[in-house]
Each structure stands twice: as C-alpha cells, then as structure tokens.
Amino acid sequence: MPTKHKTEKSVSSNKTWLRWLAFTALKLAFALSFALAIFVIYLDAKVQKTFEGQRWQVPAQIYGQIESLRTGDTIDVNQIKKSLVINGYSKVRSVNLPGQFAQSAHRLIIYRRAFTFPNVELDVTEDVSEAVQLTIDFTDNRVSKLFVEGNAVEQVKLEPILLARLVPDNKEDRVLVALEHMPTLLLDTLLLIEDRDFYHHQGVSPLGILRALYNNIAAGRTVQGGSTLTQQLVKNMFLTRERTLIRKVKEAIMALIIEVRYSKDQLLEAYINEVYLGQHYANGIYGFGLASTFYFDKPLAELNNGQMALLVAQVKGPSYYDPWRHPDRAKKRRDLILRLMFEQNLLSVQEFEQTLDSSLSIRKHRRFRTEKYPAFLQLVKRELNQHLSTYQQKMGIRVFTGFSHVSQQLLEESVATQLDQLEKSHHQKDLQAAMIVTDIASAEIRALVGDRQSGLAGFNRALDAKRPVGSLIKPAIYLAALERFEQFNFASLLADEPITLSSDAGDNGQGKKWQPKNYDGKYRHQVPLIDGLVKSLNIPTVNLGMSLGLENVANAIHLLGFEEDIVTRPSILLGAINMSPMQINQMYLAIANQGELEQVHAINNVISSYGETLWQFEPVATKVISTDAAYLLDYALMQVAITGTAKSLTWRLKNNKVAGKTGTSNDLRDSWFVGFDDKNLVTTWLGKDNNKPTGLTGSSGALLLFTEFIKKQGVVNKTNKQPDTIAMTVFEAQTGNAVTSDCANTATYPAIVAGVTVNENCLKERTDGQSWLEKLFSFTKS
Known part of the structure; x- marks a missing residue:
C-alpha cells in the first residue's frame, strides 16, 4: 500500500509539473506572439512611412532652353546639329532609333527621345511622352515645312539639354x-x-x-x-x-x-x-x-x-x-x-x-562631365531657394530654364579671347570680366559668365561684384528729364562750364568740395541735351541732375528696377553708386524693352517627378517708362553707337544697328558697356579684383567683349518705330527753341509734339544767294 501511495503521489506531482510547464510555455508563447505582433506593427509602420512618403532624396535636374521651331522661322542648322550632339544624339545616314538625326541639303530628320515638356502646346497629333520622329524642311535658312511622325504641324520642340543634376546631401544620385x-x-x-x-x-x-x-x-x-x-x-x-x-x-x-x-x-x-x-x-x-x-x-x-x-x-x-x-x-x-x-x-x-564578341562599350572616362556652367547654376540655385523649400528640391524636380548653350559658348570664347588681347595690348594682367545675355522679350537669361576662366565655380562677379557704374547711370537721369517733356527735349541747352558743388556742412561748418570734370577735360559753354547723353559729358549731366533734383533722379533709378537704398548726393549723377552686373542688367532691360519692366530670371518652370507644376514664372510686365520717353531714350542710345562714345561699333559691326551705353569709373578701375539689338541685351563689366586701374575705358575695354560676342551671335538690327505723338522737329542750336525749317544754324531731333511750340523769331537763312563772306566783301557800284 505505501508503494502504491508513493506511485500515485509521483504521478500527481508529474502532472502538476507538466501543467505548470504547459501553462508557462503557453504564457511564453503568448508573450512572444504579443511581442512579435508589436514588432510586426512597428515594422509595418516603418515600411508604410518610407514607401508611401518621400522614398528618396532625388537630385533636381536642370534643363536649358526648350528650342522650338515654327513654319517660316529662320533656322541655323549648324547650331541645331551642335545642340543635338551636345545632347547625346548621333548623326546617322538613316534614322531608325531615338537619339539619332540625319541631314540632307534641305531636310533635317530628328528622332526625338521620349520627353515630357512643361506646359505643352504642340499639335495634338504628337504624344510628347513618347519618342517621335521630327522632320524639318528648310529653304534659304527658313523653315518651310514641319512634320511629326509624317503629319504636318506648325510647331515642333527639341529636347532641352540637361545642364546639371543637383545631388542632395546624402550623396545618392539617381x-x-x-x-x-x-x-x-x-x-x-x-x-x-x-x-x-x-x-x-x-x-x-x-x-x-x-x-x-x-x-x-x-x-x-x-x-x-x-x-x-x-x-x-x-x-x-x-x-x-x-x-x-x-x-x-x-x-x-x-x-x-x-x-x-x-x-x-x-x-x-x-x-x-x-x-x-x-x-x-x-x-x-x-x-x-x-x-x-x-x-x-x-x-x-x-x-x-x-x-x-x-x-x-x-x-x-x-x-x-x-x-x-x-x-x-x-x-x-x-x-x-x-x-x-x-x-x-x-x-x-x-x-x-x-x-x-562585342566590347563593353562603356564611356571612355569614368568621370561624368564636370559642371560646365557654374555661374549660371549659382543663379538657378538662388532662385530655387526663393521658390521652393529644401524638402521640395530633393523630390526629383525638373527645372526648366532659358539657358542657351550656344550663347554661353560664344560668351566664354569672347571673354577668353578679348581679355588675353587686352592684357597684351595695354600691358595689363589679372583682368576679370562678367557678362550677362538676356532675351529682351521674355526676360530670360540666356547666358552668364562670372569669371574669365570657363567652368570655374568660384566668386560670381556677374551676381556679386558690386562696382561703381560710372556713366551707365546717365540714361536714368536723362530719362527723368525726357519724361518732363514740357520742360526738356533733345535741344534743351545744358551748361558745360566748370562747377563746384558742396556737400552738407560738417562740424567745421564747411562741406566737402566736389569739382567734376568732363573726361576730355574740355568745356563747351553749352550743349544740347542729347549731346550730354550721346557723348557722355559729365558737367552737363550734373547740371541736368541738379536741376531735376537728386530725389527725382533716385526715383528714376528705382523705377528702372534697382531696389537698394540710394544715398542722394551729387556724385551719384556720375555713377558713384555700386551695382552688380545683374542689377545693371535689370535696369537696362526696361530701357531695351520699350519701357516695360520685367523681372530677369533663369527659371521658367519647376515640375515635380509626377508632372505637376510646382512653380512657374508668370510674366507681369509693368510700364515704367512712357511710350514717348522710351522711344526718345532708345533713339539717343542708338546715337551713342553711331556718333557717340561707342561710335566704333559702326565699323566694328559693319553698320548693323544696335544701341548701348559706355561706362567708366574713376581712375579707369571699371570698364562697362551695355548693348542691345532687337533681341538680346548684353551687359559687360571688365575690371580687377584688387580694384587697381585697368587702363581701359568703357569703349576701349568692355565694348570690345560685347562686339566679339554680338558678331558671333548675329545682330538682329534695332528697329525703333516712331509713335504718332512724336515728330522730327527743327531746333535752333543757339537757343534750343523749336523753329521753322528756313531758320539758320539748326538741328533736327525727334520731340514730343505736345511739348513743342514753334518760335518763328530766329535768324533766317540768306535769301539773296550771297554767303556771309560775300556780303562782308561786297561793294556798291558808283
């Protein structure tokens, strides 16, 4: 019996232990299952957050100008071919694949790669997201017919060139x-x-x-x-x-x-x-x-x-x-x-x-093409920071600009060639330059150089070098006068005699003396207003500015788009104000665009990776110069290039019509020229980083860079349609009065009709056929 009792007790003990073990295992399994469930939920949340959010920081892709062609447009086939080659297209005999092109005497066939354009307004027969074959027929450098996949259209667009990829901070490029x-x-x-x-x-x-x-x-x-x-x-x-x-x-x-x-x-x-x-x-x-x-x-x-x-x-x-x-x-x-x-x-x-049996056919060099256009891309990055957050910039956006690689190449070549020649001919060294090319109609920046060394990503003089602008400020002063057409016209006489001006009195009760001089050191007693601008005379300009009032001059400068504060002292009348080439470029755009002020810009569109427009430039042109004053100022700046300080352009450009203004700062430290034809505005600065003299004026320095570029680019001759409210008017040189055509010693200028009153009291032309010399020595017969 005791043995039986022990056995039953042992069995009971084993069952208890097994129950405990099973219960413990169950609890452990439950705990593990619960922990696993929590772990799975955590991992699931992590997966969703990453996969459904911004999965990657994707570089922004920066594209150049979208070139388009319409029936009747002029066409430069060589430039188009150059663009295609830069964009990785291959020239072949027969076009069969995307990325190929072929040319005959009067036809260019391009198999354009698949590309989605922003704000597409092409013919409905073209699917812009697919690769398509474009056919361009041309005769005498003009587009005669256009086809997309064999269907006649009025316009085609070429694939823009990828300028750069802005890789994010994590260094993942994709x-x-x-x-x-x-x-x-x-x-x-x-x-x-x-x-x-x-x-x-x-x-x-x-x-x-x-x-x-x-x-x-x-x-x-x-x-x-x-x-x-x-x-x-x-x-x-x-x-x-x-x-x-x-x-x-x-x-x-x-x-x-x-x-x-x-x-x-x-x-x-x-x-x-x-x-x-x-x-x-x-x-x-x-x-x-x-x-x-x-x-x-x-x-x-x-x-x-x-x-x-x-x-x-x-x-x-x-x-x-x-x-x-x-x-x-x-x-x-x-x-x-x-x-x-x-x-x-x-x-x-x-x-x-x-x-x-084929080779690996990889690229010859491992390194991607280096960033070719760092100065322009600096501007793009600055504008991106204004329009989008840092987060948005890392979402694979596509940025479309107005950049022209053709203009950029010509600009870089002009700077390199001319600076070398100027240093040799004027015994100078360490010259630097900045140039900006802007499309006048669209305000798009086509090209930009911030350093004489092509491709150098350093100090960007086009954006950040603020230098005295010299005589480039004068058009703003003369604009302020021409807007007051009842008081001033081109024949208005300005004093050209030595003057001394004083600033506000200091602690000693005496102001600082300022005695401006003309560049040639000469004085002409008085000159017509137009000569003050065309010949860039300092004394007449100062007299004009003082009669207008410095506040009115400052207002005119602001009206043209200069946004910084201006200290109103007499010396600003001769350009003692610092501006960057970009700021000057903005000012002159309104002058070149018949008085329409538009914001110069690099970026036209920013498109998300899903095709949504994140930002788009909206043209908001503001009329800041009256039509009449804009015409008169344009007329005067064309005369600068014919008879004024830039008159060498008449033979340098073989009588092509352009307008412009030279500028030179004190001691020849800064050489400026701003020139424009009917298409492009070109702003040029030349100087030294150490601010030492260059030995160059605006006409002997910066003007040569402009000339070199515009000749290669091709001049689109200036046209200047005269408004009905303006008429060619005869003025008496001695008095500046409007007179009749039979008066002596006169000059003819365009003038606003409403501001002119003809004065018939003048010295008349001779009527007896004798000159004044004949009258002096004539005698009476007895």
Whole structure:
C-alpha cells in the first residue's frame, strides 16, 4: 500500500509539473506572439512611412532652353546639329532609333527621345511622352515645312539639354524611371538573374534559395543569389548592411509585409530605382535610370543587349565588376548573363554570338562631365531657394530654364579671347570680366559668365561684384528729364562750364568740395541735351541732375528696377553708386524693352517627378517708362553707337544697328558697356579684383567683349518705330527753341509734339544767294 501511495503521489506531482510547464510555455508563447505582433506593427509602420512618403532624396535636374521651331522661322542648322550632339544624339545616314538625326541639303530628320515638356502646346497629333520622329524642311535658312511622325504641324520642340543634376546631401544620385519605361528585355534579364519566381512567391522563396545553391555548386562559383528581389529591396531601402541574425529576421518579416501591402509592379519599380549600381567619386549611383547614363552615356531605351547584360551584372557587385577598373571581370560576368539569356530564349543565336564578341562599350572616362556652367547654376540655385523649400528640391524636380548653350559658348570664347588681347595690348594682367545675355522679350537669361576662366565655380562677379557704374547711370537721369517733356527735349541747352558743388556742412561748418570734370577735360559753354547723353559729358549731366533734383533722379533709378537704398548726393549723377552686373542688367532691360519692366530670371518652370507644376514664372510686365520717353531714350542710345562714345561699333559691326551705353569709373578701375539689338541685351563689366586701374575705358575695354560676342551671335538690327505723338522737329542750336525749317544754324531731333511750340523769331537763312563772306566783301557800284 505505501508503494502504491508513493506511485500515485509521483504521478500527481508529474502532472502538476507538466501543467505548470504547459501553462508557462503557453504564457511564453503568448508573450512572444504579443511581442512579435508589436514588432510586426512597428515594422509595418516603418515600411508604410518610407514607401508611401518621400522614398528618396532625388537630385533636381536642370534643363536649358526648350528650342522650338515654327513654319517660316529662320533656322541655323549648324547650331541645331551642335545642340543635338551636345545632347547625346548621333548623326546617322538613316534614322531608325531615338537619339539619332540625319541631314540632307534641305531636310533635317530628328528622332526625338521620349520627353515630357512643361506646359505643352504642340499639335495634338504628337504624344510628347513618347519618342517621335521630327522632320524639318528648310529653304534659304527658313523653315518651310514641319512634320511629326509624317503629319504636318506648325510647331515642333527639341529636347532641352540637361545642364546639371543637383545631388542632395546624402550623396545618392539617381534618375527615377517608371516601370513602363524600362526595356522589357532588361526587366526579363533582371528577373532571370536575381529572382525568377518574383511574381510567384510572397517575399521569401525557400525554393529559390535551394535553386541558387544548386546552380552555384554546379557552376563552381556564385552565379545566382538566394535572396528574393523583395528581400534585396527591403535590405537596401530599410536596413543597414550588418550581417546578423536579427537583421535577417527583420528582412524576412518586412519582405512579407511589403508583399502584402503593395503590388508586384510597385515593388519592382521601387527596386529598379533603389538598387545600388556604382560609385561616381563621392556620389553613389542608384537605379538603372542613372546607371545607364553613368556607364554608357545613353538613356535606357537606347541600350543594346550587351549593355543591358552589363547593367544587370553590376547588381551582383558594382565595385568587384567595375568595368573601368576590372574590365575582364566585368566581361566574364556579362558573358555569363548573356549565356543565361540565350538559354532562356531571350536572345537568338545570332544576337548571342554577335553580342558575345562585342566590347563593353562603356564611356571612355569614368568621370561624368564636370559642371560646365557654374555661374549660371549659382543663379538657378538662388532662385530655387526663393521658390521652393529644401524638402521640395530633393523630390526629383525638373527645372526648366532659358539657358542657351550656344550663347554661353560664344560668351566664354569672347571673354577668353578679348581679355588675353587686352592684357597684351595695354600691358595689363589679372583682368576679370562678367557678362550677362538676356532675351529682351521674355526676360530670360540666356547666358552668364562670372569669371574669365570657363567652368570655374568660384566668386560670381556677374551676381556679386558690386562696382561703381560710372556713366551707365546717365540714361536714368536723362530719362527723368525726357519724361518732363514740357520742360526738356533733345535741344534743351545744358551748361558745360566748370562747377563746384558742396556737400552738407560738417562740424567745421564747411562741406566737402566736389569739382567734376568732363573726361576730355574740355568745356563747351553749352550743349544740347542729347549731346550730354550721346557723348557722355559729365558737367552737363550734373547740371541736368541738379536741376531735376537728386530725389527725382533716385526715383528714376528705382523705377528702372534697382531696389537698394540710394544715398542722394551729387556724385551719384556720375555713377558713384555700386551695382552688380545683374542689377545693371535689370535696369537696362526696361530701357531695351520699350519701357516695360520685367523681372530677369533663369527659371521658367519647376515640375515635380509626377508632372505637376510646382512653380512657374508668370510674366507681369509693368510700364515704367512712357511710350514717348522710351522711344526718345532708345533713339539717343542708338546715337551713342553711331556718333557717340561707342561710335566704333559702326565699323566694328559693319553698320548693323544696335544701341548701348559706355561706362567708366574713376581712375579707369571699371570698364562697362551695355548693348542691345532687337533681341538680346548684353551687359559687360571688365575690371580687377584688387580694384587697381585697368587702363581701359568703357569703349576701349568692355565694348570690345560685347562686339566679339554680338558678331558671333548675329545682330538682329534695332528697329525703333516712331509713335504718332512724336515728330522730327527743327531746333535752333543757339537757343534750343523749336523753329521753322528756313531758320539758320539748326538741328533736327525727334520731340514730343505736345511739348513743342514753334518760335518763328530766329535768324533766317540768306535769301539773296550771297554767303556771309560775300556780303562782308561786297561793294556798291558808283
């Protein structure tokens, strides 16, 4: 009996222990399940936040001018060809693929790549998101007919040149590519090598791991990975590169989560934009879109079979299979992939054999083209900061500007050539220059140079060098007078005699004396108002400015777009005010544009990666100069280029019609010239960073840079349509009065009719046919 009792007690004890063990295991399982659930919820939130938010910091892409052609337009075929070559187009005999062009005597055929333009207003027959074939017929340098895919249209647009990519702080550089724009063969090859069962597994594929293990053993080397494409995406997008069990568990769970949350196509598109495919110095190359340009300088749509295989080869190890450093390794890996493509019927026998014998056909040099236009891009970045937040700038935006690479190249050549020649001829050194070219009608900046050394990303003199403007200020003063047409006209007489002006009295009761002089040191007693401007005479200008009042002069300067405060002292009348070339450029734009003030700008449109317009320049032209005064000022500045301080332009430009104004600061420290034809406004500064004299005036220095550029660019002759309210009027030189045509010693100028009263009391022309000399020596017969 005692033994039986012990046995029952032992059994009972075992049952109790088992119950405790089971209960403890249940509680532990519950706790683990709860913890796992919390962990899964946390990972799910992390996945959603990243995948549905801003997945990547994507560089802003900066594009140049969108060139368009209409029927009847003048056309420079050589410039278009140059633009196409810079943009990566290939000249061929017969156009068959995007990125190609061909030319005959009177026809240019361009197979334009797929490109979505901002604010497209092309013919409805053209799908701007697809590659299209453009045909341009021309005769005598004019467009005669235009076709898109064989259909006649009135206008076509050319693909703009990509100027730069502004890589974000994380140094990840990529070009986002939509899944539908990926070549089918490239996608098929990627899935073949990295994840054959991608569209059949749920994120983790045990069968795929076994298959990869078998293939690698059979090949004697690693030819296939075991992780699914989804796991690779998770590892790249959400996790670090640490090799731990916990990370592998996270990877598997997040792969399952992301498979449930999103479609296979969404995951594949994310992968092709996320995968790391190379290193360009400090910047990582991510995604197939940029990798195509990095390795081959081509968009994805233009890759051949071998290039696609080499891209897929980089997935395995961009450093190990780097085609520049390890071309043999890269070729072996590429050839292995080509063989697998052939075995899976992705390539024909002929395609396989031809591609297997081909070279890697990568770019010659590893380095991307360096930033060619740093001065202009500095301006773009400043405007971007005004229009968009830093966050928005990292979302893959596309920025469209008015930049012309043709004008920029000519500008850089002009600066380089002329500065070298000026230094030699005037025994100078360390000359620097800044130039800005602006389209007058649109206010778009076409080109900008901030340093004599092309491509140098340093101090930008065009934007930031504020220097005394000298006589460039004079048109603002004469504008203030011409607007007062009842008081002033071109014949109004201005005193040209020595003067002494004093500033406000100081502590000693005496103001500082100022005695301005004309540049040539001469005095002419009095001169007509137009001569004061055309010949850039200082004394008449000071007298005019003082009679107008310094506040009125300052108001005129502000009216032309100068926004900074002005200290109203007499010396501002001769340009003792500091401005940057950009500020001068803004002032003169209103003068060149018949009195319409518009904001000069680099950026026209900013488009999001989804095609939405984030910002767009809205023209808001303001009439700041009356039509009559604008005409008169334009007339005077054309005379500057004919008979005034810039009269050398008559032979330098072979009598092409332009307008402009020279400017020189004290001691010849700054040489300025602002010139314009009917299309472009060109602002030029020449000087030294140490502010030492250059030995150059505006006409002997900056004007030569303008001339060099405008000759190469091509002058669009100035036209100046006279308003009905203005008439050519005869003035008596001695008095400045409007007189009749039979008066002696007269000059004819345009004048506002409402401000002119003809005075018939004047010295008449002789009526007896005798000159004054004949009258003096005549005698009376007896």
